[in-house]
Amino acid sequence: MFADRVLSGMRPTGSLHLGHYHGVLKNWVKLQSEHECFFMVADWHALTTNYDNVQIIENSVWDMVIDWLAAGVDPSQATVFIQSRVPEHAELHLLLSMITPNGWLERMPTYKDQMEKLSHKDLNTYGFLGYPLLQSADILVYRGNMVPVGEDQVPHIEFTREIARRFNHLYGKEPGYQEKAEAAIKKLGGKKGKLYDELRTRYQQDGDAEALEAGRALLEDAQNLSIGDRERLYGYLEGGGKMILPESQPLLTEASRMPGLDGQKMSKSYQNTITLREDADSVAKKVKQMPTDPARVRRTDAGNPDKCPVWKLHEVYSSDDVKTWVKAGCTSAGIGCIECKQPVIEGVLAEQKPMQERAQMYMDDPTLVRNIIAEGCEKAREVARETMKDVREAMGLAYR
Structure with a gap:
């Protein structure tokens, strides 16, 4: 089973205000002391709606990172990095695009909603249509299994789960997969191996959700399994293949309680903000x-x-x-x-x-911020490279 890891980010499109602090940053500060956290400057995401005004992105990146640090984000506890400096995001996005049906993207509720809200912009672009998949790649490249979101973003996490399932189903069937899974069951020991088989049968034949949870718990407690065997048995339990990309879970966050100067929600679009x-x-x-x-x-x-x-x-x-x-x-x-x-x-x-x-x-001393980002990007790349190594092998792209 993959370690608990949180991935979250913000688009650099202007000064952060107190609504961002109460809605996102206070929660980040809490999470960084509880989990391994990756906090991302989502500059490629900013391009999906601001491709014609790149100066605002460039000008906002460093100020936004300072705002994060000012709010209490601690680079000794969390990894702070810039999305475009980790090219593995783009590679995974490209590879996942090969298996993603167009209809999955077109049905995203935020797609039509944003098209209507931003009707003054030409958003009939591939980048805008595909940004939910880029968001999925952001999460999956770190095998992030926990994503803090509001209610309106839950469909994006379910979409990411569907992408992970589809990928694992297509590419998790390594040569000799069943034989390797059955050999791994024997490593559990006679009693636990028999229980695993019973739980797997109950889940796959009867759809027993409790059996699935019990099976996962059994594997989590097993001490004598390698990481590869554990991943195989998670996939074998659910009827798929080896779990290469984990399914993420939404960490629901409360809606920001921060009202704007006019009583509406604090938002730059309403021009009712106080900056941090x-x-x-x-x-x-x-x-x-x-x-x-x-x-x-x-x-x-x-x-x-x-x-x-x-x-x-x-x-x-x-x-x-x-x-x-x-x-x-x-x-x-x-x-x-x-x-x-x-x-x-x-x-x-x-x-x-x-x-x-x-x-x-x-x-x-602006070099302090540059150094934090440089270190964060290198750490993020190390994790992303490991994921991409497994992804390339699974997709038959590891040849030399």
Whole structure:
């Protein structure tokens, strides 16, 4: 069985904002202390929709990495790298494209959705149609079996699972596969070997999902199997071939609770953002200019916090005592809107302060960031090369 490994990434298409921090980066910081993590600058993915504006990608790459480091991503715990500097992504994408039916790509829910949302762009390109497969290659080249995603991205992970299944079915049948699998069963020992056979029969004949899980657990606990034998027996259990590419699982993440300055979701497209390292004067100005409850025309008019975008920010940044003060003051007109906004400004600035402090040394010495990326890319390539060695052998491309 492959080791637990997390793969996640972001497209470099502009400054990161607090929505990115609450929706993605805080989770990355947590995951890096729990699993082996690979965090990718997805510059090739950025080209799928910004192929006509490559300057924004080039300008955003290094700033985005600094934002990651400022948010707490630790290169001593996680591998941070740039997608285009690991050419194995492109090779696996090409090889997987040979076995991927067009219909699988065309049915992706995000394909039509993005075509409609970005109707002002010409997205009738092979790159845009094929980006879910590139995303699959990103995951599978590291044999990443855990991918942190929101609900809307789960179909992409299921697509990746289907690709892995199809690949293993087509290419996992090595010469003498059945004989090697049966020999590996004997290595389990008489009692465990018999149990494995029973569980395999129950799953393949009756579709017993519990038998499948029990069989996987049995193999996971087996101490005397080589990696190759273990992979063969996982595939043999499920009725396929040797497991060359593992099936990934989605790690569901909560939707970002970070509202924008207008009360909608914080998003660059809505122009309602505060960037991770925005200066204090700009933050204060933006918050002070936020719209409030339309009923509060005058200072003496009572308001309703539930109808005010500022209240949504209080829910993120303010203590229970402050929120009680806001509710009482707003509904009784005891406080004005400017007073109400001050704790939000202080809360945002307090969250940004450690990020700005961490970012400063990288801004003072850009070679630190370059070195982190160089080391991360080399480590990523080492893992990717191992995968591609197995993929080429399976597809008959290892000849010399």
